[in-house]
Amino acid sequence: MSDEIPIKYQPLFSRISDKNNNSKADAIKGFCLRCVGYQYKRVKHCSTINCPLHKVRPFQVKIKNEN
Numbered sequence: 001m002s003d004e005i006p007i008k009y010q011p012l013f014s015r016i017s018d019k020n021n022n023s024k025a026d027a028i029k030g031f032c033l034r035c036v037g038y039q040y041k042r043v044k045h046c047s048t049i050n051c052p053l054h055k056v057r058p059f060q061v062k063i064k065n066e067n
Helices: 007-017 024-035 040-044
Strands: none
Touching: 007 024, 024 040
């Protein structure tokens, strides 16, 4: 495991590197965390709208539809 990955996220990256794990959610979460320097609040408020994963990024605040 890389020394750059905080201990908090090492289990996630272990699951991602497991060949038997096919979790798209884990892969997206890992990609986004790495992109913003492992700070989940920065993922939550990411403003990089040209990223293809922006709409599916983790930690988003869910907006309720009022119909």
